[in-house]
Amino acid sequence: MNQLLRTMLLLSLVAVLLLAGCQSAEQADSDGASTPPDNASSSAAAESTGALEPVHLKYYFFGATKPGDEAVFAAINAILKKEINTTVDFIKVPNGDYTQKMSIMVNAQEEFDLAFTSPYYLNYFEHAAKGSFVDLTELLPEYAPQTYAELKPQIWDAARVNGNIYASINQQIFAxxxxxxxxxxxxxxxxxxxxxxxxxxxxxxxxxxxxxxxxxxxxxxxxxxxxxxxxxxxxxxxxxxxxxxxxxxxxxxxxxxxxxxxxxxxxxxxxxxxxxxxxxxxxxxxxxxxxxxxxxxxxxxxxxxxxxxxxxxxxxxxxxxxxxxxxxxxxxxxxxxxxxAIATMTAVSSTSRHPERALMVIEQLNTNKELFNTLVWGIEGVDYKKVGDNRVESLAGAPYSKAYGWMFGNEFNSYVSGTQPDDVWEQTKALNDSATVSTLFGFSFDPDSVKAESANCAAIVNEYRAAxxxxxxxxxxxxxxxxxxxxxxxxxxxxxxxxxxxxxxxxxxx
Structure with a gap:
């Protein structure tokens, strides 16, 4: 009798758990929200695109618009759609206007998802301190684990503002x-x-x-x-x-x-x-x-x-x-x-409705070699041709103009060309490791107590700089x-x- 009772109780418990699981799934569907991965791999969270709802993002960076952009961005979106059920508007802003235009957008709380930032463009320290960017300290290891693991903790420390990380560092020449x-x-x-x-x-x-x-x-x-x-x-x-x-x-x-x-x-x-x-x-x-x-x-x-x-x-x-x-x-x-070390970074806007998915895009840019090289070099046979396993040449009259690899993710995934040695990225890593390390490395300034004075000084610098x-x-x-x-x-x-x-x-x- 006790055995029968235990069996009945166990079956009842299983039924309750199953019902609760179904209700949770239904609730998630009705909310229109994707369930975040419960482990450290974004790829595991997206074993199939059906595991993720379709999401469309906006990504701003600087550069000149070229005739071949549309075809290349379409090819990139085909990859992102397949990998993480995501499409992206890649939006170029002229180099000299980037900081001003983006600062206006940020201050107006305009909705977008990803943007290039550095101490020199769209001042990383300033915008991290005032909450323009999402705190990625916990999100990076969860939604971009390979990107996070690729860099030494010492390098990530360079991006900390008040102890937290507000942008993903692009892997490139740091020295x-x-x-x-x-x-x-x-x-x-x-x-x-x-x-x-x-x-x-x-x-x-x-x-x-x-x-x-x-x-x-x-x-x-x-x-x-x-x-x-x-x-x-x-x-x-x-x-x-x-x-x-x-x-x-x-x-x-x-x-x-x-x-x-x-x-x-x-x-x-x-x-x-x-x-x-x-x-x-x-x-x-x-x-x-x-x-x-x-x-x-x-x-x-x-x-x-x-x-x-x-x-x-x-x-x-x-x-x-x-x-x-x-x-x-x-x-x-x-x-x-x-x-x-943080001269080129990708930030997630605090106005983004999909910061987790934005991190997954960053992970793809850092780990998906096909995607990265499409963004940098364009479409094979149209914009470039392969002349070796990892060596390419741009084609004369190519509609797409080669992009800066350091602007988007892990530049060490890029093809090489021309007189670049086959081991150029190994040499670059060695240079990063051998360079003299600054006494100030890891120090970040908190401008909060001199916010007004800093803004006034920056305005004066910008008033005179171009002239x-x-x-x-x-x-x-x-x-x-x-x-x-x-x-x-x-x-x-x-x-x-x-x-x-x-x-x-x-x-x-x-």
Whole structure:
């Protein structure tokens, strides 16, 4: 009798559990919500696309729109649909307008899902601190486990703001070494020694020779001024400097000193020399006269350009950019800093209705080689052809323009091309591992107590930056420079510097 009773109770319990499970499933269906995976693998959660409801996302990044974009994005969506039942609007924003446009969208709480961010574009530290991005600290290991496991904990620490991670780091070159590229044909023609270049001013004699000796139609933009970018920061690794809390707000420190002092980078001889040299460039006609209003620039006309990041295979990259063989001049030695480790990231907007699915897209970008190379290279037979197991060549007249692999996920999944060595990504990993590690590595600044002063200083930097970068102030540059520094003082730059120093001292003490 006891045995019979136990059996009946057991059957009753099973029936209750089954009913509860059915009701939970029905509730999930009626809510229209997908059940999150209960383990660390997003692929396990999507053994079939039927396990996930169809979702459509919006993904913003910078770049120029090209005729072949639509076909490539359709091919990518076919892969995403198959793998995680997801489609994505890939939305390009012109390079120079990206931060401004995205900041307006973020501040307006416009709904979107994914966006490129860094200390330089759509300031990661600022937007993480004010809640523009989803906290991914717990979500990354759950919905993008392979992406998370690929990087050392030390690298993830560079992305922490108040202890939390607010964007996925794109795997690429982390060590930074800056430099210049110089058109090889022109340098050889005018017998210019690239090794003589140690600073920006050293380019003037060469560029003047080209200006005088080449047709006027080819010399209207001999130097790449990158008017809206933080070009001065390209040279930080050379100076062994490191930005703190993004590049729009003054306040940096030495990467190698045991007890670094925070200082205003705009109040240094290096910055003053930088803007005075660019003013000379402008007066000599080495930078486009209409640089501030010109809608597009022709990179094939540049006789010289600054390079933010040297890396194995860089010669092939700059050759493609400028459509000509280039000399590459390195400055300083490679160094690993927090801003450089997080120089390219993908964030999930706090307005996203599907942050988990957005993380699954990030996982696909980092682990699905077919998807990644479609996004970078385009469609095989249309935009490129394979000339080896992992080597490709872009096709002449291809409708799709090769994208920056470092912008989207794990660049080490990319095909190689041209003069890049077959083991370029192994070399890149080795360089990352061997670079000098900054004293400040892992430090992140919390701007909350100087939020107003930081915003005011950033507005002033942005007010003057494009004109400084293009030398447009010409003979008035020194006067404008003093005016610029005075405005920063009024905006509260000293208070910002003091707070940065206070937080840095506390970090070093621990």
């Amino acid at each position: 930074r070494q800056s430099g210049f590229s110089i058109n090889k044909m022109l340098a050889d023609k005018y017998r210019f020694d690239p090794a003589s270049v140690r600073e920006l001013a050293d380019l003037i004699p060469f560029l003047e020779q080209v200006k005088a000796g080449e047709p006027a139609a080819d010399t209207d933009q001999l130097y790449n001024a990158q008017m809206k970018n933080q070009v001065f920061t390209y040279f930080y690794p050379y100076y062994e400097w490191e930005s703190i809390g993004g590049t729009d707000v003054p306040g940096i420190a030495s990467s190698t000193e045991a007890r670094p002092r925070v200082f205003n980078e705009y109040e240094t001889p290096e910055f003053k020399s930088f803007i005075l040299t660019l003013a000379e460039f402008q007066k000599k006609g080495l930078i486009a006269k209409d640089a501030l209003t010109r809608p597009t620039f022709d990179a094939t006309k540049y006789a010289a350009a600054p390079i933010a990041t040297l890396m194995p295979g860089i010669e092939e990259i700059v050759k493609k950019t400028h459509d000509a063989e280039q000399y590459v001049i390195p400055l300083g030695e490679p160094i690993l800093t927090s801003p450089n 400084f970068n293009t030398g447009m102030y010409a003979d008035e540059t020194e006067q404008k420079y003093e005016e610029f520094l005075a405005k920063l003082k009024t905006a509260g730059v000293d208070k910002v510097l003091a707070e940065k120093q206070k937080q840095l001292d506390a970090f070093l003490a621990n």
